[in-house]
Amino acid sequence: MSDNPLEENPERTRRIEARARHLWEADGSPEGSMDDYTERADELIRMEDAAGTGQLPNPMTQDEPMPGVLVEEASIQENLGEFPGGSSVADQGEWRETPMIREELKHGGDPQPDHGDAP
16 A cells, blocks of 8 residues: 555545545535535545654755754855945945036036035
8 A cells, every 4th residue: 555645545535535524514414515525625634644744854954064054155254344346335336316417418527616615
């Protein structure tokens, strides 16, 4: 007898039919087909058969030296807290916050202050 839940198994079929009948009687034996009760009974039987699978060890973590602990590469710590490119690059980037005025577009670049305003 196979434990594969996808293969037809006469004992499992018998258990599903008995559970479906029990569910149908518990609901007051309503008129109609047993398909809904059979489907629900099938799901319940499959859950019962797979009850312990959630307690098995995870095969992906069996070879870890310390299960559940992820170790980062040491090179990640080298530049911690510093922006790439040195101190000339700000965290907001190097773009203008305002568009160029016509004079800047004409002469190309930042205009000289004409009446002593602060930069």
